[in-house]
Amino acid sequence: MRLSFRITGKVQGIGYRWFIKETAEKSGVTGWVRNALDGAVEGEAQGKAPALDDFINGVKGHPWASIDRTETQEMLDQETEKDFHIKPTA
16 A cells, blocks of 8 residues: 655654654655655655554654644555655655
8 A cells, every 4th residue: 555645834844754764664664755845744655554554643743843734645556665765855
């Protein structure tokens, strides 16, 4: 299963992408994350449904983030990433 995600609020300039990467690795999902030009953080995550649920719930726990909204959408395309990585800003 693969999800796209977009998180808005105070999520840039606080190490949030690194937190997301660490959360993904702990949850056992692959994919990527990047800062969006509008101040949001966006990405894609792939794994089994329980692991994705753990990941999405986990990314809400950054101590300095102030999340306004978390949007997810299931994707049809599946990638073959071997890890979770940080991409350059969109």
